[in-house]
Amino acid sequence: MIFTPEQYINASPIQFPYESKTGLIIDEFVGHCKKCHNTVESIKGIVNEYPNCIEFRCAGVCHPCKLITSFHFRYYNDGRILHNKDAGWTEISPKSNWYNKFVNKIKTI
Numbered sequence: 001m002i003f004t005p006e007q008y009i010n011a012s013p014i015q016f017p018y019e020s021k022t023g024l025i026i027d028e029f030v031g032h033c034k035k036c037h038n039t040v041e042s043i044k045g046i047v048n049e050y051p052n053c054i055e056f057r058c059a060g061v062c063h064p065c066k067l068i069t070s071f072h073f074r075y076y077n078d079g080r081i082l083h084n085k086d087a088g089w090t091e092i093s094p095k096s097n098w099y100n101k102f103v104n105k106i107k108t109i
Ligand SMILES: [Zn+2]
Pocket: 033, 034, 035, 036, 037, 038, 062, 063, 064, 065, 066, 067
């Protein structure tokens, strides 16, 4: 995970759209600032590809807050999205606004 400004500065930018070897395409990552909830910019971090999912350990910056928010997500081939927060992995409900806004942007071949 990326937690400090130094780690963020040293991380590699993640280019979107991101296409995995399994053909999952993620057009865009929409992450929200932990303070003001605006969309963060300049996503950087690490992508790990597994046979059934893609894992993003990344962070983005909110310029008005001068704050870095880190994210840890897994996108499964079957459409599930899991989000790792303090308490562990939780599945993002397909009924949530965030999921609907985001998943329309994910295309599978
Ligand atoms: Zn903010």
